[in-house]
Amino acid sequence: MAAAPKTNTEPSYRDIDRSVLRVMEPAGRAYWAWVGFCFTLVGIAAGFWAHQIYSGLGVTGLRQPVMWAIYITNFVFWVGIAHSGTLISAILFLFRTKWRTAVYRAAETMTIFAVATAGLFPLIHLGRVWFFYWLLPYPNERYLQPDFRSPLVWDAFAVSTYLTISALFWTMGLIPDIANAREAATGWRKTFYTVLAMGWQGTDRQWRHYSMAYLLMAGLATPLVLSVHSVVSWDFAMAINPGWHSTIFAPYFVAGAIFSGVAMVITLLIPMRKLLGIEDLLTEWHFDNLAKVVLLTSLVVSYAYITEAFMTWYAGDPIEQTTFHMRYFGPWGWMYWVMVLCNCVIPLLLFSPRIRVNLRALWVITIFVNIGMWFERFVIIAGSLTANFEPSQWASYRPSLTEIMITVGSFAWFLGLFSLFSRFLPIISMTELKEGIVWLRKALKRDRVRAAA
Amino acid sequence: MSTIAIISSFADDAQCAHAIEELRAAKVGDFNTFSPIPSHRIEHAIGLKKSPVRWIVLMGGISGVLTGLAITIGTTYEWRLNAGGKPLLSWPPFIIICFELMVLLGGIFGFLGVLGLSGIPAAEIAPGYDGRFGEDRFGVVVRCDEDEAARVESIMKDSGAEEVMREGV
Numbered sequence: 001m002a003a004a005p006k007t008n009t010e011p012s013y014r015d016i017d018r019s020v021l022r023v024m025e026p027a028g029r030a031y032w033a034w035v036g037f038c039f040t041l042v043g044i045a046a047g048f049w050a051h052q053i054y055s056g057l058g059v060t061g062l063r064q065p066v067m068w069a070i071y072i073t074n075f076v077f078w079v080g081i082a083h084s085g086t087l088i089s090a091i092l093f094l095f096r097t098k099w100r101t102a103v104y105r106a107a108e109t110m111t112i113f114a115v116a117t118a119g120l121f122p123l124i125h126l127g128r129v130w131f132f133y134w135l136l137p138y139p140n141e142r143y144l145q146p147d148f149r150s151p152l153v154w155d156a157f158a159v160s161t162y163l164t165i166s167a168l169f170w171t172m173g174l175i176p177d178i179a180n181a182r183e184a185a186t187g188w189r190k191t192f193y194t195v196l197a198m199g200w201q202g203t204d205r206q207w208r209h210y211s212m213a214y215l216l217m218a219g220l221a222t223p224l225v226l227s228v229h230s231v232v233s234w235d236f237a238m239a240i241n242p243g244w245h246s247t248i249f250a251p252y253f254v255a256g257a258i259f260s261g262v263a264m265v266i267t268l269l270i271p272m273r274k275l276l277g278i279e280d281l282l283t284e285w286h287f288d289n290l291a292k293v294v295l296l297t298s299l300v301v302s303y304a305y306i307t308e309a310f311m312t313w314y315a316g317d318p319i320e321q322t323t324f325h326m327r328y329f330g331p332w333g334w335m336y337w338v339m340v341l342c343n344c345v346i347p348l349l350l351f352s353p354r355i356r357v358n359l360r361a362l363w364v365i366t367i368f369v370n371i372g373m374w375f376e377r378f379v380i381i382a383g384s385l386t387a388n389f390e391p392s393q394w395a396s397y398r399p400s401l402t403e404i405m406i407t408v409g410s411f412a413w414f415l416g417l418f419s420l421f422s423r424f425l426p427i428i429s430m431t432e433l434k435e436g437i438v439w440l441r442k443a444l445k446r447d448r449v450r451a452a453a
Numbered sequence: 454m455s456t457i458a459i460i461s462s463f464a465d466d467a468q469c470a471h472a473i474e475e476l477r478a479a480k481v482g483d484f485n486t487f488s489p490i491p492s493h494r495i496e497h498a499i500g501l502k503k504s505p506v507r508w509i510v511l512m513g514g515i516s517g518v519l520t521g522l523a524i525t526i527g528t529t530y531e532w533r534l535n536a537g538g539k540p541l542l543s544w545p546p547f548i549i550i551c552f553e554l555m556v557l558l559g560g561i562f563g564f565l566g567v568l569g570l571s572g573i574p575a576a577e578i579a580p581g582y583d584g585r586f587g588e589d590r591f592g593v594v595v596r597c598d599e600d601e602a603a604r605v606e607s608i609m610k611d612s613g614a615e616e617v618m619r620e621g622v
Binding site: 012013017070137144146153157158168169172179198200201203206207211213216219221224227431436 | 546547557573574584
């Protein structure tokens with residue numbers, strides 16, 4: 001095998017463009033085989049959904065009292081995954097964080113596709129999906145409107161606003177980069193990028209309005225992202241169901257969302273960096289900082305688990321206490337402890353600076369976090385419903401093949417869309433990387449010194 | 454006297470900003486710039502005011518709040534459902550709807566505003582634009598009378614322009 005070329009530690013603007021645009025060159029067979037595999041799984045999942053629509057929700061494992069289970073777990077999981085993208089693209093933009101420039105586009109793209117995936121689940125969960133518009137402010141024939149006191153209506157507003165604003169913010173950031181791609185492309189790709197660039201030329205007039213609008217959009221997206229997962233948490237917290245009716249749910253869910261989202265960003269970026277050959281743009285410094293966010297949010301989430309248990313004990317409500325006892329030591333107790341292991345214990349390894357820049361170890365840790373966070377949502381949602389007020393109503397839940405295949409299909413849908421994007425549109429923001437080129441150079445030099453040591 | 458365009462390219466924004474300051478001091482022609490990144494130096498040199506897009510976003514946000522109030526209060530009054538004698542209007546949940554619509558319309562107005570103010574979508578490329586200006590070069594295009602051209606060219610070269618070209622307009 002040939003020795004890897006030495007990374008240029010003094011990249012110029014042109015080098016950045018070349019590295020990013022090289023990724024957008026026509027892909028090979030392996031790439032198309034992967035995309036084909038993902039969309040085949042999506043097709044299979046769509047078949048299962050069609051069967052469910054035709055036959056009714058009886059084909060799922062949903063039975064009283066567990067009427068919210070895997071589908072709603074997937075909804076919360078994917079909305080949560082989306083949050084890190086907005087954290088990195090908007091919140092860290094307002095804080096002028098230097099390391100965000102190389103990772104924000106990929107994270108924001110993940111946000112769009114994760115929300116698009118999440119948005120499918122409330123529809124999939126509906127027995128009569130053709131009545132989905134009942135959640136929108138649309139009156140029936142007697143002018144009765146949806147109940148704005150219902151958290152499900154808040155959710156419809158919050159998630160659709162989140163998808164729209166994220167998509168606009170993402171599109172705005174893409175325009176100058178697509179204009180760059182337009183200059184380098186040939187053939188049909190040139191036409192494609194010319195249309196998408198909408199005539200962007202980077203004039204002083206354009207940059208002036210762009211910069212102001214970008215700042216304001218970041219300012220709007222910041223409280224939005226915090227509101228969205230708070231609203232998602234209120235889907236549960238507003239109900240009087242034991243295990244759900246808790247005042248800490250909003251901050252607890254937001255921290256969990258950022259935790260799982262940043263972990264997913266790392267899970268995607270590590271293989272992508274290698275496969276797309278962008279080691280010179282995504283450095284160990286970037287991963288070190290992302291890993292620190294994972295560690296911090298892991299500690300917040302762990303604190304929330306402890307607080308939740310303390311509140312249940314201190315409040316002294318026997319029904320609530322029984323639900324929690326079942327959560328820890330009931331038939332599904334193993335899931336709770338898997339969750340604690342993945343979300344609270346394994347991420348502690350990230351206290352080690354060496355592990356934070358060991359990309360293989362980091363990748364494995366983030367996979368554990370992804371698993372742990374999926375289990376967390378399942379334990380809260382389905383687990384709390386199994387042990388309710390009346391022990392005579394207690395029941396278990398077993399997911400059906402339909403639910404499992406639709407879940408697998410959702411992962412394939414997300415990965416397929418992300419893979420398509422990564423080869424057709426700039427996966428790293430050239431504009432922002434150029435703006436922060438000093439920091440990229442410093443990071444590359446630091447990597448070189450570390451590698452030599 | 455015919456008008457011509459003088460296109461200059463610079464390796465960095467500091468030189469480009471210096472050239473603009475000199476141009477403004479000399480009061481010759483009118484100009485616009487192209488750059489691969491937004492540059493505060495260039496913005497200050499041109500003396501640009503803050504973009505009015507912020508007012509458009511504010512209008513969007515206010516419209517969103519008003520829309521939120523209209524649909525929540527309006528629909529409640531359309532069907533006065535008495536739930537256990539509680540007040541008809543439930544303000545805390547309405548605030549959530551108003552907030553979400555404020556962000557939604559603020560963002561949509563901002564996006565459309567930036568497109569409108571920036572003149573995009575644009576079918577035509579501005580005179581003097583070069584692909585390099587999106588990559589790694591900063592460009593200044595000055596439109597002036599032919600008799601001022603030599604003066605403009607000398608300002609550009611003295612400010613460190615790598616390349617100065619003339620083009621008919």
